Amino acid sequence: MRLFKSFKYAFRGIVYCVNNERNMRIHTVAALYVxxxxxxxxxxxxxxxxxxxxxxxxxxxxLFNTVAEELCDMSAASFNPVVRIVKDMAAGAVLVCAVFAVAVGICVFWQPAAFLQIFQFFTSKPLMLLALAVSLVISIVFIISGPTGIRDRIRRKREE
Incomplete structure (x- = not known):
């Protein structure tokens, strides 16, 4: 039973990060498209x-960056240069990982024939191109508003 609770808490942490961190939503959407x-x-x-x-x-x-930010915000009531450095270093760690993830992506996906195949797929199937455009709009709304922002917007529309 304790094992299931630990998974529940872990998923709750991931959901918190997705709900509250725009960059996590960007990473999630990018991973989905990849x-x-x-x-x-x-x-x-x-x-x-x-x-x-x-x-x-x-x-x-x-996730670790979010942990660092939350702990720093909790421990410092006002500006603290050490807190700024810790937050900058945590953000730098994300940047390093993201840059190297892009490098991995370039190494794996540098297949010009596949890019041509993708182009031909979408130009020959206008409905799929429309579906891609709609998914991009939904993704942008998700990234900007987040799940809770979308939920709140839907609730407000229902109340009107």
Whole structure:
């Protein structure tokens, strides 16, 4: 039973980060698009493993960054230069992971023939292009507003 509670608490932490951190929503959306578009590429299990590890590193770094920010905000009632340095270093760790994740993505996805295949897929299927455009709009709304912002907006519309 304690094992299930530990998973519950872990998922609650992830959900908190998604709800409250725009950058975590950016990472989540980017990961979703990476995995969807990976279907167009010839990838080995090793390539998929590299992508999974890169995504996991970025998201874990963002979770740790959020932990650092929350603890710093809780411990310092006013501006503290040490708190600023700690927050900057935590953000820097996310940046390092994100830059190297992009490098992994370039190494794995640099397949010009696949880019042509993606282009031809969407130009030959206008409904799929429309679906992509709609998914991009939904993703942008999700990133900017977050799940709680979207929920609150829907509730306000229902009340009107």
């Amino acid at each position: 995995f969807v578009f990976s279907l167009f590429f010839e990838m080995s299990r090793t390539s998929y493993a590299a992508i999974f590890l890169a995504v996991a590193m970025v998201m874990a770094a963002e």
